[in-house]
Amino acid sequence: MLHTRTTPAQRRRALRERLATGRLLTMPGAVNPYSAKLIEEHGYEAAYLSGAVLAAELCLPDIGLTTSAEVAARAQQVTRVTDLPVLIDADTGFGAPVNAARTVQLFEDAGLAGLHLEDQTAVKRCGHLDGKTLVTREEMVQRVRAAAEARRDPDFLLMARTDARAVEGMDAAIDRAKAYVDAGADAVFPEALADEAEFEAFRKAVDVPLLANMTEFGKTPLLNTRTLQDLGYDIALYPVTFFRLMNGAVEDGLRTLAAEGTQESLLPRMQTRSRLYEVLGYADYTAFDSAVHDFTLPPGA
Numbered sequence: 001m002l003h004t005r006t007t008p009a010q011r012r013r014a015l016r017e018r019l020a021t022g023r024l025l026t027m028p029g030a031v032n033p034y035s036a037k038l039i040e041e042h043g044y045e046a047a048y049l050s051g052a053v054l055a056a057e058l059c060l061p062d063i064g065l066t067t068s069a070e071v072a073a074r075a076q077q078v079t080r081v082t083d084l085p086v087l088i089d090a091d092t093g094f095g096a097p098v099n100a101a102r103t104v105q106l107f108e109d110a111g112l113a114g115l116h117l118e119d120q121t122a123v124k125r126c127g128h129l130d131g132k133t134l135v136t137r138e139e140m141v142q143r144v145r146a147a148a149e150a151r152r153d154p155d156f157l158l159m160a161r162t163d164a165r166a167v168e169g170m171d172a173a174i175d176r177a178k179a180y181v182d183a184g185a186d187a188v189f190p191e192a193l194a195d196e197a198e199f200e201a202f203r204k205a206v207d208v209p210l211l212a213n214m215t216e217f218g219k220t221p222l223l224n225t226r227t228l229q230d231l232g233y234d235i236a237l238y239p240v241t242f243f244r245l246m247n248g249a250v251e252d253g254l255r256t257l258a259a260e261g262t263q264e265s266l267l268p269r270m271q272t273r274s275r276l277y278e279v280l281g282y283a284d285y286t287a288f289d290s291a292v293h294d295f296t297l298p299p300g301a
């Protein structure tokens, strides 16, 4: 009931310790608080909050329109219902280096376990689209340094994402990643790598934990977890996967209802009422209620 038993500090520690094992961590993206709970129920050890999904939920494209306060508020709704460490997409840090610093503190307060900051300009776009523009390496170094210094919990994971592969090529991407690690990044997210050889090259060049973005319909092939483990990657990310699945199911359902005049044929694909309640812990609330109210007054009271 009420779901969480751990503090943000414990979750950050858990994520650090999990990454230190060297075993690949599979990180599904949560669509909302309920799906974060499902991720936990299914035995995953961490969850992710995608900037693209947070924007799309508001029916906005992923071009840097959401604000840090808006994102932090949603994140807190998620961290309230799961004990999993949650890593969040902080886009470009929402402005100048000082905004990145404030974002770190807002996101710490939201109970998150870490964030990633990218080296795109404020007018950003999905890492798998063409036409991205980057800030200079020096500007991103300042962004990372400001974020690292703003942390109050040293276990809060600061990941630097570089979008340079698609813009400046592999060598520049690796150089940038190294500079960001020197500036205080604990982990690196090399965005939009084109093949296994590029994953390998990045692994050889950079010592810190590395994230592999397995987003669909993008520039990177969908490597399975075994391959990613063998390549020495630390996190396999599925940022938009469950949002896409949900939307696919909703669209199918809308078509079916229109065509058949009833949702009957969809029932086998639906989560049942009892499973819905089980995940919510509904029975525990009923038991809590009856423990509070189920008493008899002594005579004369």
Ligand SMILES: C[C@](O)(C(=O)O)[C@H](CC(=O)O)C(=O)O
Pocket (backbone or CB within 6 Å): 049, 050, 051, 052, 053, 062, 089, 125, 126, 127, 128, 213, 215, 216, 218, 239, 240
């Ligand atoms: C990881 C990402 O930053 C996200 O916001 O989820 C996106 C994912 C996507 O748009 O497919 C990205 O790779 O830029």
Ligand SMILES: [Mg+2]
Pocket (backbone or CB within 6 Å): 050, 051, 052, 062, 089, 091
């Ligand atoms: Mg994003």
